[in-house]
Amino acid sequence: MGWAKRPRGISLPSCSSPQAAIIYGLPYFRYDYYDAYLEVYHLTNTQMGVFGSIFGVFGMISYLFGGYLADRVSIRLLLTVSLVGTGLGGFLHLLP
DSSP states (O other), rough: GGGGOTTTSSHHHHHHHHHHHHHHHGGGGGTTTTTHHHHHHOHHHHHHHHHHHHHHHHHHHHHHHHHHHHHSSSEEEEEEEOOOOOOHHHHHOEEE
């Protein structure tokens, strides 16, 4: 099968799978670098737990709106906006 005759729709899963794998790990950096987070941001264990809880509650609320948007917005737009937004959020998180 030549490049010009490839089936449509193959490129989206093959492009989004590696991106999703990278984005999925972003919130779990907290576990790998726990001591570094505490030192750099001057946090206590309790504060770190509260931030983790806030992240979980925000994630649950976001899933409700994400399901609604997935039914009404094109998948390409939704993936693009979510990946760019998550990437920018991760980048801003790294700034002191």
